[in-house]
Amino acid sequence: MSKTRHNTPVLGELEFAVMDFLWREGQGDVRAAHQAVGAQRNITSNTVQSTLKRLHDKGLARRTKVSHAFVYAPACTREGFHSQVLDQVVGGLMHGQPDAVLAAFVDLAEAAGPEQLERLEALVKARMRDSEVSP
Amino acid sequence: MSGFLGLFQFFVLSVAMLAGVVALATAVVYPQLRPRLKTMGPARRARLLTVLCMAPLVLALIQTGLLFAPGVLGAVWPELDHCLTHGLGGHVPLCVAHPPGSAGAWLGWIAVAGILGGVGYPLVRDLTRTWRSARMVRQLFRIAEPADGGLRVVSSPMPLAAATAVADDVLVSTSLVDALSPRLLTAVVAHERAHLRRRDPLRRVFAMLLSAGHLPPMRRTLLADLELACEQASDEEAAKSVGDRLQVAEALLAVARMMGGGPTPAVSMAFGATSIEARVDALLAPPAPEGRTSTEVVWLLAASALAIAAASPGHHMAEHLIEHLAR
Numbered sequence: 001m002s003k004t005r006h007n008t009p010v011l012g013e014l015e016f017a018v019m020d021f022l023w024r025e026g027q028g029d030v031r032a033a034h035q036a037v038g039a040q041r042n043i044t045s046n047t048v049q050s051t052l053k054r055l056h057d058k059g060l061a062r063r064t065k066v067s068h069a070f071v072y073a074p075a076c077t078r079e080g081f082h083s084q085v086l087d088q089v090v091g092g093l094m095h096g097q098p099d100a101v102l103a104a105f106v107d108l109a110e111a112a113g114p115e116q117l118e119r120l121e122a123l124v125k126a127r128m129r130d131s132e133v134s135p
Numbered sequence: 136m137s138g139f140l141g142l143f144q145f146f147v148l149s150v151a152m153l154a155g156v157v158a159l160a161t162a163v164v165y166p167q168l169r170p171r172l173k174t175m176g177p178a179r180r181a182r183l184l185t186v187l188c189m190a191p192l193v194l195a196l197i198q199t200g201l202l203f204a205p206g207v208l209g210a211v212w213p214e215l216d217h218c219l220t221h222g223l224g225g226h227v228p229l230c231v232a233h234p235p236g237s238a239g240a241w242l243g244w245i246a247v248a249g250i251l252g253g254v255g256y257p258l259v260r261d262l263t264r265t266w267r268s269a270r271m272v273r274q275l276f277r278i279a280e281p282a283d284g285g286l287r288v289v290s291s292p293m294p295l296a297a298a299t300a301v302a303d304d305v306l307v308s309t310s311l312v313d314a315l316s317p318r319l320l321t322a323v324v325a326h327e328r329a330h331l332r333r334r335d336p337l338r339r340v341f342a343m344l345l346s347a348g349h350l351p352p353m354r355r356t357l358l359a360d361l362e363l364a365c366e367q368a369s370d371e372e373a374a375k376s377v378g379d380r381l382q383v384a385e386a387l388l389a390v391a392r393m394m395g396g397g398p399t400p401a402v403s404m405a406f407g408a409t410s411i412e413a414r415v416d417a418l419l420a421p422p423a424p425e426g427r428t429s430t431e432v433v434w435l436l437a438a439s440a441l442a443i444a445a446a447s448p449g450h451h452m453a454e455h456l457i458e459h460l461a462r
Contacts, residue, residue, distance in 0.1 A: 086291050
């Protein structure tokens, strides 16, 4: 799977569910995936098969042919994928690329200098002391 | 067909011209307006800045739409066909029912290409990036673990707390939860919930996309000032929610300290100070008055009435202008 920040695949709800199955079980074929994921969603095994193929094309699953069917396994760990998603979202913010979609409590790209922080912390502490003295 | 091309050309040129006028006026007026904005409450300041960000493009689209309105209404309801009142001979009609005879001047098409390339392309690029970002952020929220109180926790060494336009929960990182006391974490979460209540992420998306009509330096300044106003407005709401302005200030500094001191801030500088400094200073001072929303409503109604009243005379002026240029 590609490691570049910009190439982290975006998964739909069904793709997530199928990847969850692969991470949980370690591997599985279309029938097993359909039993685990497709049956309760009222979707056909063809749909699950297409989903597995898409995951393979996105680089998130690898497959080996066993007899006449493919057996799929995850190409990365759950933690590795999560890490890539986080890196893509947060990494952009860290490099000063403002993201209008995500509002962070403290702008991740804005690093206030230590002297500035000390000054502000001293002001806040002084104000807290004053409010304790005269409530 | 050529007539509709001519109408399209006029539409684009009209929007560009009107947007340009508003953008230039903003560039001239805003430096004088900025100190006054600083004295306003942040919620009101955010509303005004949102309007200012979108003003060139939105006002130009509305006014151009109104110029076309008599011609469009006449095509939908023939009884309202105003061309019958002045006849079709002798001037170029700005009318969908009776489009002009020509496809517009070639020089006009060069201008249209320049405008669509110069403004349209960045707008489409920003729209595409925003859509991709929204999908990725939605994915981030999906992989985060749900926690009590409508929180989503994601494992990360970054001290992250965020709200987004594509989910109703507040996202926090494990490092933030582990490092902050419950008292300070409450203040952080209250701040992010305020963003969701105020719909700030959605406001920022619209402001970012629709501020494309501004000159780039002005656009950057307006968006940075809007971001600060939104942060300060959420700080105020959080302070009301936890009952202690200093608690929010302390939380802000604790998270900034977790990020480590560093050199020059990269973004979000507004009013000549970093946003952290401006936010803490505002929390240490008494809250600024927010003013009355009714004043803004009155201004909006007056401006709308003026624009509608100007539609018909503006339409005829536009037709005569096109005729003059076509000679």
